[in-house]
Amino acid sequence: MKNKNLIVLNFKAYKESTGDNAVKLVKICDEVARENNVNIIVCPQYADIYRISNEVDIPVFAQGIENVKYGSNTGHVLPESVKEAGASGCLLNHSENRLKLADIDALIQKLKELGMTSIVCTNNIATTKAAAVLSPDYVAVEPPELIGSGISVSKAQPEIITGSVDAVKDVNKNVRVLCGAGISTGGDLKSALKLGTEGVLLASGIVCAKDPKAALLNLISGLK
Amino acid sequence: MKNKNLIVLNFKAYKESTGDNAVKLVKICDEVARENNVNIIVCPQYADIYRISNEVDIPVFAQGIENVKYGSNTGHVLPESVKEAGASGCLLNHSENRLKLADIDALIQKLKELGMTSIVCTNNIATTKAAAVLSPDYVAVEPPELIGSGISVSKAQPEIITGSVDAVKDVNKNVRVLCGAGISTGGDLKSALKLGTEGVLLASGIVCAKDPKAALLNLISGLK
Amino acid sequence: MKNKNLIVLNFKAYKESTGDNAVKLVKICDEVARENNVNIIVCPQYADIYRISNEVDIPVFAQGIENVKYGSNTGHVLPESVKEAGASGCLLNHSENRLKLADIDALIQKLKELGMTSIVCTNNIATTKAAAVLSPDYVAVEPPELIGSGISVSKAQPEIITGSVDAVKDVNKNVRVLCGAGISTGGDLKSALKLGTEGVLLASGIVCAKDPKAALLNLISGLK
Amino acid sequence: MKNKNLIVLNFKAYKESTGDNAVKLVKICDEVARENNVNIIVCPQYADIYRISNEVDIPVFAQGIENVKYGSNTGHVLPESVKEAGASGCLLNHSENRLKLADIDALIQKLKELGMTSIVCTNNIATTKAAAVLSPDYVAVEPPELIGSGISVSKAQPEIITGSVDAVKDVNKNVRVLCGAGISTGGDLKSALKLGTEGVLLASGIVCAKDPKAALLNLISGLK
Numbered sequence: 001m002k003n004k005n006l007i008v009l010n011f012k013a014y015k016e017s018t019g020d021n022a023v024k025l026v027k028i029c030d031e032v033a034r035e036n037n038v039n040i041i042v043c044p045q046y047a048d049i050y051r052i053s054n055e056v057d058i059p060v061f062a063q064g065i066e067n068v069k070y071g072s073n074t075g076h077v078l079p080e081s082v083k084e085a086g087a088s089g090c091l092l093n094h095s096e097n098r099l100k101l102a103d104i105d106a107l108i109q110k111l112k113e114l115g116m117t118s119i120v121c122t123n124n125i126a127t128t129k130a131a132a133v134l135s136p137d138y139v140a141v142e143p144p145e146l147i148g149s150g151i152s153v154s155k156a157q158p159e160i161i162t163g164s165v166d167a168v169k170d171v172n173k174n175v176r177v178l179c180g181a182g183i184s185t186g187g188d189l190k191s192a193l194k195l196g197t198e199g200v201l202l203a204s205g206i207v208c209a210k211d212p213k214a215a216l217l218n219l220i221s222g223l224k
Numbered sequence: 225m226k227n228k229n230l231i232v233l234n235f236k237a238y239k240e241s242t243g244d245n246a247v248k249l250v251k252i253c254d255e256v257a258r259e260n261n262v263n264i265i266v267c268p269q270y271a272d273i274y275r276i277s278n279e280v281d282i283p284v285f286a287q288g289i290e291n292v293k294y295g296s297n298t299g300h301v302l303p304e305s306v307k308e309a310g311a312s313g314c315l316l317n318h319s320e321n322r323l324k325l326a327d328i329d330a331l332i333q334k335l336k337e338l339g340m341t342s343i344v345c346t347n348n349i350a351t352t353k354a355a356a357v358l359s360p361d362y363v364a365v366e367p368p369e370l371i372g373s374g375i376s377v378s379k380a381q382p383e384i385i386t387g388s389v390d391a392v393k394d395v396n397k398n399v400r401v402l403c404g405a406g407i408s409t410g411g412d413l414k415s416a417l418k419l420g421t422e423g424v425l426l427a428s429g430i431v432c433a434k435d436p437k438a439a440l441l442n443l444i445s446g447l448k
Numbered sequence: 449m450k451n452k453n454l455i456v457l458n459f460k461a462y463k464e465s466t467g468d469n470a471v472k473l474v475k476i477c478d479e480v481a482r483e484n485n486v487n488i489i490v491c492p493q494y495a496d497i498y499r500i501s502n503e504v505d506i507p508v509f510a511q512g513i514e515n516v517k518y519g520s521n522t523g524h525v526l527p528e529s530v531k532e533a534g535a536s537g538c539l540l541n542h543s544e545n546r547l548k549l550a551d552i553d554a555l556i557q558k559l560k561e562l563g564m565t566s567i568v569c570t571n572n573i574a575t576t577k578a579a580a581v582l583s584p585d586y587v588a589v590e591p592p593e594l595i596g597s598g599i600s601v602s603k604a605q606p607e608i609i610t611g612s613v614d615a616v617k618d619v620n621k622n623v624r625v626l627c628g629a630g631i632s633t634g635g636d637l638k639s640a641l642k643l644g645t646e647g648v649l650l651a652s653g654i655v656c657a658k659d660p661k662a663a664l665l666n667l668i669s670g671l672k
Numbered sequence: 673m674k675n676k677n678l679i680v681l682n683f684k685a686y687k688e689s690t691g692d693n694a695v696k697l698v699k700i701c702d703e704v705a706r707e708n709n710v711n712i713i714v715c716p717q718y719a720d721i722y723r724i725s726n727e728v729d730i731p732v733f734a735q736g737i738e739n740v741k742y743g744s745n746t747g748h749v750l751p752e753s754v755k756e757a758g759a760s761g762c763l764l765n766h767s768e769n770r771l772k773l774a775d776i777d778a779l780i781q782k783l784k785e786l787g788m789t790s791i792v793c794t795n796n797i798a799t800t801k802a803a804a805v806l807s808p809d810y811v812a813v814e815p816p817e818l819i820g821s822g823i824s825v826s827k828a829q830p831e832i833i834t835g836s837v838d839a840v841k842d843v844n845k846n847v848r849v850l851c852g853a854g855i856s857t858g859g860d861l862k863s864a865l866k867l868g869t870e871g872v873l874l875a876s877g878i879v880c881a882k883d884p885k886a887a888l889l890n891l892i893s894g895l896k
Contacts, residue, residue, distance in 0.1 A: 013297040019308030045302060046270035047286075047309035062271075064299030072372055072427070073237040075288030075321030078269060084243025085271035097299030098548040101541060105575050127553050130578040133619065148296055171581065171619060203296070322772040325765060329799050351777050354802040357843065395805065395843055461745040467756025493750060494718035495734075495757035510719075512747030520820055520875070521685040523736030523769030526717060532691025533719035545747030596744055651744070 004039070005223055006178060006199030007189075007216075008119065008140070009206055010063065010091065011044045017207045022048045023055055028213045030056035038220050039199070043091055046077060053086025061089040061117070067103040067110075079110050089117030091201075092136070095144045101130075108136045119178065121201070125160060129167035132175040139168060139177055140201040146181035148204050153181040154191035165196035184215065189222030228263070229447055230402060230423030231413075231440075232343065232364070233430055234287065234315065235268045241431045246272045247279055252437045254280035262444050263423070267315055270301060277310025285313040285343070291327040291334075303334050313341030315425075316360070319368045325354075332360045343402065345425070349384060353391035356399040363392060363401055364425040370405035372428050377405040378415035389420035408439065413446030451486050451671050454626060454647030455637075455664075456567065456588070457654055458511065458539065459492045465655045470496045471503055476661045478504035486668050487647070491539055494525060501534025509537040509565070515551040515558075527558050537565030539649075540584070543592045549578075556584045567626065569649070573608060577615035580623040587616060587625055588649040594629035596652050601629040602639035613644035632663065637670030676711070677895055678850060678871030679861075679888075680791065680812070681878055682735065682763065683716045689879045694720045695727055700885045702728035710892050711871070715763055718749060725758025733761040733789070739775040739782075751782050761789030763873075764808070767816045773802075780808045791850065793873070797832060801839035804847040811840060811849055812873040818853035820876050825853040826863035837868035856887065861894030 009029060011017035017025050022044045033040040034057070043061045044052050053060040062082040066073075070080065082090065092107055093099045099107070104120060111118040118136040122128040128141045141164040146153050154161060161179045168175050176198045183189065184205025192200050202219075209215035233253060235241035241249050246268045257264040258281070267285045268276050277284040286306040290297075294304065306314065316331055317323045323331070328344060335342040342360040346352040352365045365388040370377050378385060385403050392399050400422045407413065408429025416424050426443075433439035457477060459465035465473050470492045481488040482505070491509045492500050501508040510530040514521075518528065530538065540555055541547045547555070552568060559566040566584040570576040576589045589612040594601050602609060609627045616623050624646045631637065632653025640648050650667075657663035681701060683689035689697050694716045705712040706729070715733045716724050725732040734754040738745075742752065754762065764779055765771045771779070776792060783790040790808040794800040800813045813836040818825050826833060833851045840847050848870045855861065856877025864872050874891075881887035 010298055013292060013294055013300060013302040013305065015294040015304075018294070018302065018305050043298075045305045047273050047301075047305045047311075049271050050274045051309075068237060070237055070239040070242070073320055074234055074267075074315070074318040074427075076237060077271075078237040078242065080239075081237065081242050081269045081271045085275075087271075091298065093549060094298040096296055098550055100546040101549045101552055101575055101578060102543075102546055102571050104549055105572070105578070123550050124553070126582055127549055130549060130553070130581040133578040133581055134574055203298075317773060322774055324770040325773045325776055325799055325802060326767075326770055326795050328773055329796070329802070347774050348777070350806055351773055354773060354777070354805040357802040357805055358798055458746060461740060461742055461748060461750040461753065463742040463752075466742070466750065466753050491746075493753045495721050495749075495753045495759075497719050498722045499757075516685060518685055518687040518690070521768055522682055522715075522763070522766040522875075524685060525719075526685040526690065528687075529685065529690050529717045529719045533723075535719075539746070542746040544744055651746075 004198070005193060007038065007040045007219065008178065008199065008201040009040060009042050010201060010203040011042060011207060012203050013045060014207050018045060019048065022052060025207065025212060026052050026056050028216065030058050032213065032216045032220065033058050036220055038223055041089065046082065049082055049087050050085040059088045060086055061091060062087040063091050064094065064097050065090050065107060067106045079107070079114060083114050083116060087116065089119065092118055092120045094121045095123060095142060095147055104131065105134050108134050125163040125167050128164040129171055132168040132172040135172060136175060139175055140180050141177065142180040142201065149182045150184070151182045152188040152191070153179055153183065154188050154195060156182065158191070158195055161192065161195040161197060184219065186218050186220065186222035189219055193222070228422070229417060231262060231264045231444065232402065232423065232425040233264060233266050234425060234427040235266060235431060236427050237269060238431050242269060243272060246276060249431065249436060250276050250280050252440065254282050256437065256440045256444065257282050260444055262447055265313065270306065273306055273311050274309040283312045284310055285315060286311040287315050288318065288321050289314050289331060291330045303331070303338060307338050307340060311340065313343065316342055316344045318345045319347060319366060319371055328355065329358050332358050349387040349391050352388040353395055356392040356396040359396060360399060363399055364404050365401065366404040366425065373406045374408070375406045376412040376415070377403055377407065378412050378419060380406065382415070382419055385416065385419040385421060408443065410442050410444065410446035413443055417446070452646070453487065453641060453671055455486060455488045455668065456626065456647065456649040457488060457490050458649060458651040459490060459655060460651050461493060462655050466493060467496060470500060473655065473660060474500050474504050476664065478506050480661065480664045480668065481506050484668055486671055489537065494530065497530055497535050498533040507536045508534055509539060510535040511539050512542065512545050513538050513555060515554045527555070527562060531562050531564060535564065537567065540566055540568045542569045543571060543590060543595055552579065553582050556582050573611040573615050576612040577619055580616040580620040583620060584623060587623055588628050589625065590628040590649065597630045598632070599630045600636040600639070601627055601631065602636050602643060604630065606639070606643055609640065609643040609645060632667065634666050634668065634670035637667055641670070676870070677865060679710060679712045679891065680850065680871065680873040681712060681714050682873060682875040683714060683879060684875050685717060686879050690717060691720060694724060697879065697884060698724050698728050700888065702730050704885065704888045704892065705730050708892055710895055713761065718754065721754055721759050722757040731760045732758055733763060734759040735763050736766065736769050737762050737779060739778045751779070751786060755786050755788060759788065761791065764790055764792045766793045767795060767814060767819055776803065777806050780806050797835040797839050800836040801843055804840040804844040807844060808847060811847055812852050813849065814852040814873065821854045822856070823854045824860040824863070825851055825855065826860050826867060828854065830863070830867055833864065833867040833869060856891065858890050858892065858894035861891055865894070
C-alpha cells in the first residue's frame with residue numbers, strides 16, 4: 001500500500017534543477033517514487049513544468065502563481081497557464097515569494113476551481129493558523145532562519161511543528177500540515193512525522209546533494 | 225530577400241494564447257512568417273515557451289525575466305530558465321510589468337551574456353532615450369493609454385515615434401526602435417515604418433482577432 | 449458616558465485632507481468628538497502625523513507602517529517613527545496598501561510592543577477570520593468594490609458584516625470588528641452597529657463632503 | 673562666500689536620527705552649516721519632516737516619494753504631502769528604495785512642477801547616464817556594495833565617479849553629479865570633488881558617529 005505521506009521537492013532556481021538538469025533530477029524522483037511506493041511531488045520552475053510533466057508520472061506542482069485573470073497581464077504567472085502546462089498543484093507564499101493575505105485567499109479559491117492542490121507556506125504558528133482558516137489543502141510551516149541551513153526544523157524547533165499541528169486542528173481539521181527548513185535525512189523526516197505532520201517540503205538537501213538519488217533514498221527511509 | 229523589420233507578437237495572458245491555444249496561434253504565425261518571408265517573433269507565457277519553441281522555427285521571446293541568479297529563488301523567473309526552454313530573447317519593462325531602472329540595466333547585460341536579444345518597452349520619449357543609453361538591442365515605445373485601445377500610436381501620436389527615433393539616434397545609434405500600442409492593421413504598420421521605426425510590438429489586434437491569420441496577413445501587408 | 453464605538457476617519461491622500469487642510473479637518477473632528485462625547489480617530493498621511501497630533505486630543509493613527517527595523521531603510525516607514533510623531537495606532541493592510549501575511553503578523557506584534565492599537569483591514573469573511581487569528585485589536589472588513597462607491601456595505605452586503613462578526617467570535621473573542629466601504633450617514637453607522645460591529649472606518653463620505661462638520665454630525669447621529 | 677558644493681545627509685531609519693534624535697542631529701547640522709558657510713541638506717523620515725523643517729533653516733529633503741496623485745492612496749507618500757510638510761527636495765531611487773524607470777521620470781517632472789529639487793541615486797555609470805537623460809537636478813552615484821561599508825567610493829572606485837561625471841556631461845550638461853557610499857572624512861569629500869563631483873551623499877559616517885558634530889566638521893574640512 002502506498003504511503004500517504006508527502007515528500008514535496010522544491011526545485012527552486014538551482015543550476016542543478018533548471019532545464020536539462022531538472023529533467024534528469026525528476027527522473028530520479030520518479031524512479032524512487034515508483035520503486036518505493038512513496039509520494040514525491042516535484043516543483044520545477046515555470047518554464048520547466050511542461051517538459052517535466054511530459055516525462056514523468058509523479059505530480060508536478062508550480063512554485064507559485066499570481067492573482068491575475070486571463071487578459072492583459074504580460075510577464076505574470078496565470079494560474080491557468082501552469083495548469084495547462086501540466087501542474088496539478090501549487091506552492092503559495094513560499095518564504096522567497098511571500099504573498100499578500102488577500103491574494104493567498106483568492107489563489108486558494110482559484111486552485112480549488114481549477115481542481116489543483118494548494119500548499120501554503122508559513123513562517124510560524126500564528127501565520128500557519130491564519131493560513132489554515134483559508135482552507136488550503138496543506139500548510140507547510142518553515143521557520144525562515146532554518147531554510148537552507150542544514151539544521152532540521154524537526155530537531156531544532158519541534159515546538160513550532162507541534163504548535164502548528166495543534167493550531168490547525170483547532171481551526172480547520174481538513175487542512176493537513178507539512179513542515180520544512182533544514183530537512184534532508186530520513187531521521188529528519190521521521191521526526192517530522194512523529195511530531196504530527198503528514199510530510200515535508202525540502203529543496204537543497206536533495207537538489208544540491210552530490211548524489212541526489214542516494215539522498216532521496218536516505219530521506220524516504222524515514223517513512224518506514 | 226527577407227524583410228528586416230520586426231513584428232513582435234506579445235501573447236500576454238489571453239485565453240486565446242494560453243496552452244493549446246498558444247500552440248495553434250504560433251503555428252499560424254510560423255506559417256505566415258515562412259510564406260511571406262517576414263520576421264515574426266512570438267512572446268508566449270513562461271509555461272508555454274518550451275512547447276512552443278519545439279513546434280516552430282520562428283523566434284520565441286519571454287515576456288519578462290527577473291534579476292535573480294541561480295539559487296534560492298522560489299517562484300521567480302530566472303533568465304537561464306527561459307533560455308533553456310527555448311527563448312532567444314526577452315521583453316523587458318512592459319507596461320504591465322514595469323521594472324526598476326537598476327534591474328533593466330542588469331537584465332540587458334544578462335541577456336547579452338546569454339546571447340539573447342533584448343527589447344525594452346518604454347512609455348514616452350524621455351524613458352525611451354534613457355533606456356537606449358543602457359544599450360539594449362531594441363526599445364519599443366508604447367504610450368500606455370493607447371495599449372489595447374484600438375487607436376494606433378502611429379496615427380494618434382506620431383510625434384512620440386519620431387521623437388523617440390531622434391532621441392535614440394542622439395544617444396545610441398546601435399539601438400533600434402519599435403513602437404506599439406493600438407497597432408493592428410497594415411496601415412498602422414506602414415505608418416510606423418515611415419516614421420522611422422524598424423517594426424512593431426502588438427498583442428490583442430492579432431491574438432484576439434476573430435481570424436488571427438487574416439489579421440496577421442492584413443498587418444504584414446504594411447511591410448510592402 | 450462616552451460611547452465606546454469607534455469612528456475611524458481615514459484621510460487617505462485627498463487634497464481636502466493634506467497639510468493645512470488636514471489640520472482644519474482634524475480640528476472639526478476634535479470638536480465634534482468632544483462636544484458629543486464620541487470616539488473619533490483620525491488617520492492622516494505620514495508627513496502630517498506630527499503637526500496633527502500636536503493640535504488635537506483625539507487619537508491619531510498612521511495609515512500604515514512597514515516591516516522594517518531601525519537602520520538602513522531609506523524611504524521606508526519605520527513603526528517607531530510614526531509613534532514618535534504622535535501616532536497611537538495604525539491601519540494595516542488597507543485595500544490600497546495590502547500587506548503580505550507574514551508582515552501583517554509581524555506588524556501586529558510590533559504595534560503591541562510599542563503600545564499601539566492595530567486595525568487590520570480585510571476584504572471578505574475568510575480574510576477577516578484569518579486576520580483575527582493574528583490577534584490585532586480590531587479588524588475592519590471592507591468589500592473593495594464598495595470602497596468610495598457611496599453604497600454602504602451595511603445596506604448592500606449586511607451578510608459580510610454578520611458573517612465577519614461570527615467568524616471572529618469563532619476564532620478570537622478578543623478581537624473587535626469594524627466595517628467600512630460606502631459608509632457616510634448616520635443610518636449606515638446605525639445599521640453597522642446593529643449587525644454586530646463596534647464602529648466604522650470611512651473616508652470620502654466625510655473628507656470630501658461639502659460640509660465635513662455637518663457630515664460628521666449626521667454620521668454620529670447613528671450612535672444614538 | 674558660500675561654498676556651492678553639497679553635503680546631503682541621509683538620516684535613513686537609524687535610531688540616532690528618528691524623532692527627538694533627528695531634531696538633535698539636525699540642530700548640529702544647522703549650526704555647522706551656518707558657522708562654516710556650507711550647504712548641508714538633511715533627509716529625515718517622512719514623519720519627521722514637519723518638525724525638522726520648523727526647527728532649522730537648512731534645506732530638508734524627503735527620502736522618497738511615490739508616483740501617486742491626490743486621492744484614494746492610503747499609506748502612500750504623496751509628493752504634495754512632503755512639500756507641505758516643509759521638504760524642498762527629494763531623494764529618488766535610493767538603493768534601499770529603488771524605483772521603476774517610468775516612475776523616476778514621472779517623479780522628476782512632478783518635483784519640477786512643485787518647485788522642488790530632485791536627486792536621483794544610481795548604482796553605476798550606465799544607470800547614472802540613463803538617469804541624467806531624464807533631467808533631474810542631481811544624480812548621486814553610489815556603488816551599492818560600498819554603502820555603509822566604511823570604504824569610500826572616492827578611494828575604492830574613483831573610475832566610477834569620473835566615468836559618471838563624463839557620462840553625464842555627454843548627455844545632459846545641466847545635471848550635476850554627487851557621489852556616495854562609504855564617504856565619511858574630509859579626505860573622502862576632497863577626493864570626490866577632485867574627481868569632478870559637486871558634493872556627496874552620506875549617512876552612517878555622520879549619523880552613527882560617536883560625535884556627529886566632530887564627524888561633520890572633519891567632513892567639511894574637505895571643502896577647503
